Amino acid sequence: MKIATVGKGGSGKTTLAGTLARIFAERGQRIVAIDGDPNPNLALTLGMTPDAADRITYIPPSIMTLVKDEAGNSKLEPTMSNDALMEKFAVRANDGIDLIVMGKPAHGTAGTGCMCSSHRAVRGLIAELTDIGEHTITDMEAGLEHLKRGTARNVDMMLVVAEPYYRSLEAALRTCELARELNIPFVKVVSNKARGEEDRAAIADFCAKHDLEVIGEVPWDEDFAKAEQQGKSPYDHAPTSVGIRAIRDIADRIAALAVPPAVPGSGDGAAARA
Numbered sequence: 001m002k003i004a005t006v007g008k009g010g011s012g013k014t015t016l017a018g019t020l021a022r023i024f025a026e027r028g029q030r031i032v033a034i035d036g037d038p039n040p041n042l043a044l045t046l047g048m049t050p051d052a053a054d055r056i057t058y059i060p061p062s063i064m065t066l067v068k069d070e071a072g073n074s075k076l077e078p079t080m081s082n083d084a085l086m087e088k089f090a091v092r093a094n095d096g097i098d099l100i101v102m103g104k105p106a107h108g109t110a111g112t113g114c115m116c117s118s119h120r121a122v123r124g125l126i127a128e129l130t131d132i133g134e135h136t137i138t139d140m141e142a143g144l145e146h147l148k149r150g151t152a153r154n155v156d157m158m159l160v161v162a163e164p165y166y167r168s169l170e171a172a173l174r175t176c177e178l179a180r181e182l183n184i185p186f187v188k189v190v191s192n193k194a195r196g197e198e199d200r201a202a203i204a205d206f207c208a209k210h211d212l213e214v215i216g217e218v219p220w221d222e223d224f225a226k227a228e229q230q231g232k233s234p235y236d237h238a239p240t241s242v243g244i245r246a247i248r249d250i251a252d253r254i255a256a257l258a259v260p261p262a263v264p265g266s267g268d269g270a271a272a273r274a
């Protein structure tokens with residue numbers, strides 16, 4: 001299963017992606033975690049130390065090149081084999097998880113360059129690394145721009161993290177609509193940070209009204225904040241906290257889903273908006 005976490009800034013994408021990776025790995029599954037955020041921090045959530053995270057070599061966006069096939073369609077090609085790529089760039093995080101980090105494109109993003117090459121590389125990598133590991137889990141950049149560009153077009157499941165306030169829910173709805181346009185087989189909302197029944201119901205009711213499927217509800221968890229204060233991953237800080245248990249339930253539900261056959265039009269073809 002190729003999974004991506006998406007949602008508004010600060011909604012909880014990295015916490016979810018990193019913790020899911022740890023839970024699957026703890027169950028003996030081989031996991032490739034991809035940090036697709038230009039401001040990467042998945043390493044810490046996977047339990048790596050800040051020092052080890054600082055030593056990671058980021059994958060340059062040039063790892064994927066756009067070529068034309070015989071029919072003139074745009075096609076992404078890796079510039080090295082998967083084995084070479086993993087050997088050169090993957091770092092071992094806790095529980096045997098292989099982590100690769102995209103980082104920023106070389107020309108920067110502060111008004112000077114664009115993120116196209118980086119988006120393209122993430123998209124290509126998600127497609128290329130399918131055969132390595134049982135799950136790839138990609139932590140995406142906040143917002144919708146990468147979705148409009150089809151960055152996560154190659155995933156099987158998009159987990160849309162929603163918080164209990166209006167703008168987050170509206171963003172989740174728009175995200176789900178875009179994900180469906182990309183023909184992503186499983187598009188599921190993860191309710192996050194509800195501080196009580198009213199919050200929980202706000203997300204659940206909104207999703208029911210708009211026909212969005214909620215795969216799990218992660219309540220507000222004080223231990224997540226404490227973990228951050230101590231520079232630890234939530235999973236290592238309190239493996240049985242209420243939030244981690246809720247993410248375990250989500251992992252169970254994901255495991256129970258079979259990967260459906262590929263949906264026509266979901267690959268990198270003429271429609272690539274690279």
Ligand SMILES: Nc1ncnc2c1ncn2[C@@H]1O[C@H](COP(=O)(O)OP(=O)(O)OP(=O)(O)O)[C@@H](O)[C@H]1O
Nearest residue numbers: 008009010011012013014015142193219220221224
């Ligand atoms: N269920 C929760 N309860 C309490 N705090 C939470 C919960 N989920 C996430 N957080 C906290 O919210 C903050 C943002 O979480 P996280 O970094 O996972 O979000 P993000 O969507 O990846 O953010 P960004 O858009 O900046 O990448 C962190 O401090 C995290 O500990």
Ligand SMILES: [Mg+2]
Nearest residue numbers: 013014037139
């Ligand atoms: Mg994040």
